[in-house]
Amino acid sequence: MAAETTTLDFQVATKKCELCQEKDAQFYCNDCQEMCSGCKTIHLRSKVSRSHNVVSTKLVNSIGKTTQPIKCTTHQSEIIRIYCTSCGEAVCVKCVTDIKHKNHNFDELETTLYSYQDEISQNILETKHRIEQLQKLIHTIDVNVKDNTEVSNxxxxxINQQRKQIKSDVDKIADDLVDQVQKRKQQDLKLTQKEKKDLQKIISDHNEYLQTCEETLKLMKDI
Known part of the structure; x- marks a missing residue:
């Protein structure tokens, strides 16, 4: 479908065939308006109208517009009407006999369009479903991140409270130990001072005794 198309907007209601005026119109021709399936066959076999672009009225109503005839890029005088399913290319009737499409499989262009339309619609539904799943996954991740953040905080x-408590306990223990050391130091100091005082008393007594002895000795020498 390489050719560029132009579009004509219009509204199509259920009408009678413009050619036979009997059956309900099932197809739309850009040049001849609505027609039934029987008239379509005759219309496309006629030399005058076989180059007309005829599409289903259902397709017209579903998209709200039709396309101007798309010329074949290989046979430029021919209109694209069928689809080569083997090579994935929209072609004209003459392309069917070309060696390029030998033994290929073909389908009506309209049927292929409907098939692609269904496929695209299915892809849209699957993509929306996938987006919903991904959004739910993102929500789950956000909830997990929030929960993990709250638990971590x-x-x-x-931990900080325990650290404060441990530090307080350590400080109390350390203060008690320091207080005990201070008391022990004071006790040792008093004991040492007492021992020193006792020793000084003994020395003083010895000095007095020594002085008495010296004086007695001197007296005896004088006698």
Missing amino acids: KTIND
Whole structure:
């Protein structure tokens, strides 16, 4: 479908065939308006109208517009009417006999369009479903991140509280130990001072005794 198309907007209601005026119109021709399936066959076999672009009225109503005839890029005088399913290319009737499309499989262009339309609609539904799944996954991730953040913050807060408590306990123990050392130091100091005082008393007594002895000795020498 390489050719560029131009579009004509219009509204199509259920009408009678413009050619036989009997049956309901099932197809739309850009040049001849609505026609039934029987008239379509005759219309496309006629030398005058076989180059007309005829599409289903259902397709016209579903998209709200039709396309101007798309010329074949290989046979430029021919209009694209069928689709080569083997090579994935929209072609004209003459392309069917070309060696390029030998033994290929073909389908009506309209049927192929409907098939692609259904496929695209299915892809849209699957993509929307996938987006919903991904959004749910993102929501789950956000919830997990929030929960993990709250748990981590609580754990950190508990650790800090325990650290403060441990530090307070250590400080109390250290203060008690320092107080005990201070008391022991004071006790040792008093004991040492007492021992020193006792020793000084003994020395003083010895000095007095020594002086008495010296004086007695001197007296005896004088006698």
